[in-house]
Amino acid sequence: MPPTGLRAGILRSFTVTVDQDRLERIDGTEWPRLLMSLCFLHSIVQERRKFGPLGWCKPYEYNSGDLDASIRFLERHMYASSQLQWSEIQYQVAEV
Secondary structure (H helix, E strand, C coil): CCCCCHHHHHHHHHHHHCCHHHHCCCCCCHHHHHHHHHHHHHHHHHHHHHHCCCCCCCCCCCCHHHHHHHHHHHHHHHHHCCCCCHHHHHHHHHHC
């Protein structure tokens, strides 16, 4: 059962999924901001589940495995290219 509350969800993401090693893997100011954004998205979707299917096209639980996969994709994307491709990031994280 995920924690209740947005703050509790973000704290859980940063204590369970994101560690200091992961924060320091990539240099630059974008990496911690994007990592925080992914954890924020994860917490919002987790909190949103209490409203049921209202407003969703398909029922789907964005779980911690999806958060981990999104973080790994973003990490690889930032290693591979010097320029961020926002359309790829949006597709990979939000659409898939």
